Amino acid sequence: MKNEGKGRKKVMWGFIYVGAFILVFAASAIIKMTYNPLSGEMQVHWNDTVGHVYSDMAYDDKEQNKFDLYVPADNTKKNYGLVVYLHAGGFSTGDKSDDANMLKWLTSKGYVAAGINYTLRNENNPEASVYTMSQEIKKSIPVVKAEAEKLGYNLDRMAISGGSAGGTLALLYAYRDADTSPIPVKMVFEMVGPPSFYPEDWVTYGLDQNPEAAANLFSVMSGNTITTDMIGTASYDEAIKDISPFMWIDNNSVPTLAAYGKYDKVAPFGTVKHLINALEKNNVPHDYIEFPHSGHGLQNDNKLYLKYIEKLNEYLERYMGRE
Amino acid sequence: MTLSQKRMVILILVIIVAAVLGRLAVRAFMNFMLGGTLFGGNFL
Numbered sequence: 001m002k003n004e005g006k007g008r009k010k011v012m013w014g015f016i017y018v019g020a021f022i023l024v025f026a027a028s029a030i031i032k033m034t035y036n037p038l039s040g041e042m043q044v045h046w047n048d049t050v051g052h053v054y055s056d057m058a059y060d061d062k063e064q065n066k067f068d069l070y071v072p073a074d075n076t077k078k079n080y081g082l083v084v085y086l087h088a089g090g091f092s093t094g095d096k097s098d099d100a101n102m103l104k105w106l107t108s109k110g111y112v113a114a115g116i117n118y119t120l121r122n123e124n125n126p127e128a129s130v131y132t133m134s135q136e137i138k139k140s141i142p143v144v145k146a147e148a149e150k151l152g153y154n155l156d157r158m159a160i161s162g163g164s165a166g167g168t169l170a171l172l173y174a175y176r177d178a179d180t181s182p183i184p185v186k187m188v189f190e191m192v193g194p195p196s197f198y199p200e201d202w203v204t205y206g207l208d209q210n211p212e213a214a215a216n217l218f219s220v221m222s223g224n225t226i227t228t229d230m231i232g233t234a235s236y237d238e239a240i241k242d243i244s245p246f247m248w249i250d251n252n253s254v255p256t257l258a259a260y261g262k263y264d265k266v267a268p269f270g271t272v273k274h275l276i277n278a279l280e281k282n283n284v285p286h287d288y289i290e291f292p293h294s295g296h297g298l299q300n301d302n303k304l305y306l307k308y309i310e311k312l313n314e315y316l317e318r319y320m321g322r323e
Numbered sequence: 324m325t326l327s328q329k330r331m332v333i334l335i336l337v338i339i340v341a342a343v344l345g346r347l348a349v350r351a352f353m354n355f356m357l358g359g360t361l362f363g364g365n366f367l
Binding site: 013016017020021022023024025026027028029031032033263295297299300 | 330333334337338340341342343344345346348349350353354356
């Protein structure tokens with residue numbers, strides 16, 4: 001009888017251990033999934049006292065040539081700064097609505113903010129390339145300016161920004177197109193946007209070992225015909241120049257805030273050195289924040305994420321002026 | 324150490340291990356999804 005009681009107790013404790021494990025494992029996973037240490041930093045209680053959104057304004061004929069314009073409620077100022085944010089999505093997916101929180105946050109700081117869509121490469125748009133997307137962004141800015149003016153917001157300075165694919169497009173506009181911008185470009189900020197397209201840096205896609213695949217991918221991205229024998233020559237550089245932000249950096253390039261993850265396999269980390277070297281070589285004011293434990297999502301370095309936001313606030317104040 | 328004390332120690336260890344593994348499982352999933360690496364950074 002005594003042994004039977006002991007046995008029962010053993011079984012009961014076994015269940016307690018297993019139950020406790022399952023319960024704590026699940027709770028810990030849920031807390032890790034739902035707790036966002038950054039959520040308070042960019043959260044805005046959006047209502048009419050903060051600003052208004054004008055959605056799906058057209059800037060050209062194509063279906064995706066639309067932008068959302070966020071304007072601050074206070075429309076009494078003579079001039080406003082514009083901040084453009086370009087969405088992520090590997091040049092083939094994504095939408096301006098993905099960045100609504102960021103755009104609202106920027107508007108709450110007194111800026112006019114714009115989320116701009118561009119024609120993505122997919123089966124419906126097989127001709128779309130990074131180059132055509134960048135040209136669409138270029139085309140959109142005068143329209144954004146005109147529409148903001150119609151609403152009573154005169155734009156006299158701008159920042160351009162984005163994440164991933166949007167980061168590349170933002171850098172391209174800032175370095176390549178700023179001279180022809182109808183609004184003076186004062187700064188660029190971006191996260192994880194590939195700034196260069198050399199096969200040897202794209203190791204995670206195996207392009208360093210496969211010149212044919214590299215030629216094909218970068219032909220698609222640039223919209224130019226690239227052959228394997230061009231790789232490593234001046235003609236290759238010429239073919240990818242229009243989509244390679246770092247190649248456009250000079251002494252007059254705008255201040256840059258950039259963040260990249262050391263373990264990024266989507267926008268390979270090896271591409272980043274060209275951007276940073278060019279910024280340093282040309283003495284462009286910049287801050288580069290490297291996330292040493294993160295991949296493309298910058299997911300494992302929350303303190304550095306906070307530092308990025310802090311730096312962004314500093315940059316906006318310094319280069320765009322306090323609104 | 325009494326049997327009850329031993330059981331409590333084991334229970335506490337089980338809870339700690341479960342908490343660590345729960346976080347790690349989410350992190351592994353996020354790293355897998357977001358193009359990072361599981362052991363590339365902080366263990367937790």
